[in-house]
Amino acid sequence: MTAGNIVWLDYNNAPEQRLETAADTQALRDGLLDRLESVLLYLFPSGRIRGNKFYVGDIDGAPGKSLVVELDGPRRGLWKDFADDDGGDLIAAWAKSRGLSTQQDFPRIADEIRQWLGFAPPVDHGGRRDMRSIPMDELGPYTAKWDYVGLDGELIACVYRYDPPTGKEFRPWDVRARMWRAPDPRPLYSLPALMTARTVILVEGEKCADALIGAGIVATTAMNGAKAPVDKTDWSALKNKDVLIWPDRDAPGWDYAESAARACAAVGCRSVAILVPPADKPLKWDAADAVLEGFNSAAFIAQAERRVIKAAAPMVPTFTLGALLDDDSPLPEDLIEPRVLTPGGLLVFGGAPKVGKSDFLLAWLTHMAAGAAFLGMRPPRPLRVFYLQAEVQYHYLRERVKGIRLSPQHLSLARTNFMATPQLRLILDDDGLAQVIPAMVAAFNGLSPDILVIDPIRNVFDGGDAGGENDNGAMLYFLSQRVERIRQAVNPEAGVILAHHTKKLGKRQFEEDPFQALAGAGSLRGYYSSGMLLFRPDEAQSTRHLIYELRNGPAIETKFVDKMDGQWHEVDVNDRLVSKEYGERLDAERSRKRDAILQILFEEAALGRCYTANQLAESFEGKAGLGGERTIRERISALSTQGYIKFFRNSTDYGLPSIGRSKFGYLCVEGMVLNTHTGEPEPDTGELPLRPLGVLPTHYKCPQSGAAMPVENPDVWVYQEISNDPQEQE
Structure with missing residues (x-):
């Protein structure tokens, strides 16, 4: 109320305050330190861990390195922003990253931290502080409890279910740390049973797992079900297992199944598949519902439609030399003799x-x-x-x-x-x-x-x-x-x-x-x-x-x-008739000439020399029985039309001189390798070492138009038997 210019505050109308003791605050600080790296990445997703320090741009979480948090030693959890000389502990970092004050907004900050850590709020019984952290008093008594045990049967964690008017809630208790939080890493449910099983059914939640276990089926779940953080769960118990994931029939269930499937495949499961729930079942139908209604779960697991994420690799058979030598069993009967087609061939x-x-x-x-x-x-x-x-x-x-x-x-x-x-x-x-x-x-x-x-x-x-x-x-x-x-x-x-x-x-x-x-x-x-x-x-x-x-x-x-x-x-193939002997001799001569030109191009490239059509005709006129320049050019034209010779214009890629005014470019044949001199001279001889380069064509001669056309696939050579060379058609 007001009187004149004076404002009077009525403390009788103020909301009830919950005072935090030093022990409460220290418990929050210890909890944050215990999960320091996770806290920092939660507050500052753009930050990075480098060595024993965490770096981020500023208290607002911008990328950069101005703000540094110590990760090791007695200063673990303390931070300093070198841009403005600000700093403090993790509670201060939590507050400032949200624009809050550790003095005026501390109850709100404490509630946020407590909720994130999974701590129970402190309870005030008539002015007395009970420090036993009773689990979630405001949620009422728990309605279900599941124990997570290790391979040796030691209790690792408990998960409590509460059913307040606002809906079901789950709270994990870390037995070893004696704190309301999930262990890190989180174990899978029913671990001892998984060790001797070959096939494991992964479901969503402990209730579904218990339902299948009661039906004689080996089942497990990740802690928190569909909300389970995949990267915080230890999936190693499923290595070398055949894993079938039975999701709840809803979108979150399928998302959980896909995330879990990727994690199972990554950890080395023998096979991973997701079962597809029946289309006639209601939304949110799960394994627990199936057992309750008398559904044939075993038949569903064996025969249901599934999405295979990772198929099981068959074991590679092996045989000793002795086993092979001693095996005198008859060979399988050929399907088509003699060995043309064998069983499974x-x-x-x-x-x-x-x-x-x-x-x-x-x-x-x-x-x-x-x-x-x-x-x-x-x-x-x-x-x-x-x-x-x-x-x-x-x-x-x-x-x-x-x-x-x-x-x-x-x-x-x-x-x-x-x-x-x-x-x-x-x-x-x-x-x-x-x-x-x-x-x-x-x-x-x-x-x-x-x-x-x-x-x-x-x-x-x-x-x-x-x-x-x-x-x-x-x-x-x-x-x-x-x-x-x-x-x-x-x-x-x-x-x-x-x-x-x-x-x-x-x-x-x-x-x-x-x-x-x-x-x-x-x-x-x-x-x-x-x-x-x-x-x-x-x-x-x-x-x-x-x-x-x-x-x-x-x-x-x-x-x-x-x-x-x-x-x-x-049929028997006899020699050609005498009347065709002359034609046979012409065929042999043309083949010899064709092979000679192709062989020359191949061998010259190995010596580091390539030619255009004119250069080859001029260089080998009267040699190797190829005849004059005109004859060689005609043969090159015929062979390029047939596809035995192609061309490349990217001469500089091979250290060759420019092709100048050549219509087509340098000649090349299939499999041609050009040896070029490159690098430092050999110390003994002073010669440059050879570097082999496979030559690929860039153009070919179109059989219809005679024009130079770009090659679509330089690795493919198609030969035409019909030649445009008049001499070949005699």
Whole structure:
């Protein structure tokens, strides 16, 4: 009230004050010191710990190093701001960081610190101070209590549940520190039971864990359930365990499950997966509700839909030399003899476009389904073949199979043992597998297929996020995550045949390594157990060359095959007719010249020399049997049109002179390495050391326009067999 200019304060109307004793204040200070680093990062998220000091820009928490807090020694917890010479203890830091006064606002500051530390407020009983820190008197008596014990059974902590009118609350008691707080680190619940278990169910809260434990299921939880700080929980007890996380059916439950899953994977769990709660259950439904309503929890854990965070890696089998020497058990029976396709094997069947690959494959597979030999390849019995094809429409597929020649006896077997799809228009991603796998499983009335065929790879390819089929990483993903998933789901012992395309094989590549022509060959050849190629050596003739590459057996000689009167036969290849001997000599001469030019470019680069077309023609005129300048230029033009020669214009990257007025640039061939002189001279000889640089093309000659075009992928070389050189077309 007021009288004149004097203001009178009525202390009878003042709110009741709670006085803090020195012991109360010291308890708060000790609690803050006990969790010093956590307190500082809570108050100043932008601060950083460096050595035995904590740095932040100022008391408001700005980034910087002006304010320093001591972390060790007798001055632990004391701080000083060197910008304004301010300082104090942790209580002062707490107050000033919130714009409060330690004198006028101390009750509020003490309540904040006490709440953060989990301390019970001091209780005043008629003027007497009770310092026993009774747990949360204002919440009433606790309604539940859970004990956290160590591996030796020693009590580590207790968690109390209270149910005041404002809603349930939990308070942890650190037994060792004798303080109302969670231990650091926080242990998992029911630790002793986890040690002998292989599979552990991680739930949200002690009530859910107890419910499952009562049902005979090994379960645990992190202290504080969905609010558990992942980084403050000790997950190490779950190392090498299979962990299934059963979340509450709500958004916080799923968030908790994902955070816990990442922590479990990081600590070394053998496998981690999150169970998806049934869609027909109410919001917040949990494991405790499931047990209470008589839900079949064991069946749910075993069969429920789940999100796999980390799959269990199979244990690598190992054998001693003695075990291998002493094992005289018979070898598994070949699916296709001799070792063309073995149980659990993978065969890649490749060929260039229009070589007759699908027609050959269809005849081959129907013979295997009939138990009949085909071109020297023999099945031990009629095989069940599932042919997944994505190239030929239904009506044209049936037209093709009606042209296959089989005896009536063999045809009757193949009619039921061979199962084909019409042209599929899908990708073998997760959705595609969900359609394909059930069809394969159901194809033979409960019997497993012996051979699974995909024709062609390119039409159903899924390389994940890695790229297309020419990318080795994408191809490895397709083989391991798509093809293997199909095999494991349908029949782990089935043989798999993948039909795949090759680049058009040139004579040089055919002679050196034909299987390198497969797209994604690096991953394919490291993965498959056998390979087959169908190659037409002469486009003017129908004869094909059948080539094998086996990983699990001795080499098979190549065959020449042809289709005659609707059937494939092995044929003998005789020399050309006398009337064609002159043409054969011309072919050999042109190949020799072509190989000579390519070899010269390759060898000269190794000596540190590169050439434009004019420079090469001038330098090698009349040498190596190449003829005059004009002849060499024509040959270079033909070879560049065919793709055997490309060009690079970034000469400075290789320490070469500028290309000047050259239309195309320097010549390069596949695999060319340029040795350049660089670095300091050798002390003995005074010569500069050589540095090898792989040369990649930047441009190629367009076969249609003859113009220089930028190369899209410098690592890919495609050779054209048809030449624009008039001499090649004679």
